Amino acid sequence: MMKVLLIGGTRFLGKHLADSFNKNQHEVTLFHRGNTSKKGLTENVHEIIGDRDLDLSSLKSESWDIVVDTCGYFPKQVRKSAEALKKEGTLYIFVSSVSVYEDQSVRNITEEAKTANLIDPTITEIGEHYGALKAACEQEVLEVFGDNALIVRPGLIVGPHDYTDRFTYWPDRGIRGGEILIPEMKDPIVRFIDVRDLANWIVRMAENKEKGIYQAVGGVYDFNEVVQKCLWSQEHSTIVPVAESFLLKENVGEWIELPLWISSEDYRGLDYADDSKAINKGLIFRPIEETIKDTADWSQSRNLKPDEWKAGLHPDKEKTLLKKWNESVKLS
Secondary structure (H helix, E strand, C coil): CCEEEEECCCCCHHHHHHHHHHHCCCEEEEEECCCCCCCCCCCCEEEEECCCCCCCHHHCCCCCCEEEECCCCCHHHHHHHHHHHCCCCCEEEEECCHHHECCCCCCCCCCCCCECCCCCCCCCCCHHHHHHHHHHHHHHHHHHHHHHEEEEEECCEECCCCCCCCCCHHHHHHHHCEEEEEEECCCCEEEEEEHHHHHHHHHHHHHCCCCEEEEECCEEEEHHHHHHHCCCCCCCEEEEEEEHHHHHHCCCCECCCECCCCCCCCCHHHHHCCCHHHHCCCCCCCCHHHHHHHHHHHHHHHCCCHHHCCCCCCHHHHHHHHHHHHHHHHHC
């Protein structure tokens, strides 16, 4: 049994990590602000309420075998946590991102590729600096923990409890049926990883005290096949592929309004990132049908109104776009 501290742990990946560590008979402690609902949180976990940005004193009197940082976004913030938790024998696991690379158009990119440089370390807004911030956070962890650090670089994490809705939109949209607008992508390859596969793998890596840097981008899928698998009723659903040029002209938001869609070659390399290093260490992916079903079931349980979704096309906008598109096709 290991003593495990999760920084965060009540939302999405943290929730699944807590569950996986718990199932493997480890003693789990969550350090969080207490702002997120603990509904659905695994039982038998300890809690320390606190804010990593304000006061870490409650953590310094104890020691843990494993620390997992799922919510570090700013280098100074991560440095403070790493220094406060550094004890002999402690393994610090930092969940970073595949977006850390300087050139994200490169295909088959590996962990050795050059990461982005954070020009201004005082930046307090994530936005366009997300990748560079994560890269800077990695460096802080490595400087403090050296060889006792594990850096994990996931791509898009999906599955039950994904509050961002960046993948959830498609399984839920498939349930509603009708005419479903999708982008007619020139390159339909997409990547994502089920949060439970990522969590289970991180737990195994922790148990084996594995160290180093690993990409965990996920399975390779054809976007059109993904949407097709999201359809619960073929009789009442029609997929309508719409040209990217039309969507761009209509200012449809890539990635957010139409999740998984990126037209720019500047970022396409990330969907071809090389996961072989992690796969050689036991990373496996469950059938996509299971991810879709479980995500849809969870999403339906929320009973969200259209205005409450964080990603995906609003039904009214989708109807308007489909009408415009169908009219343009008739005229051409």
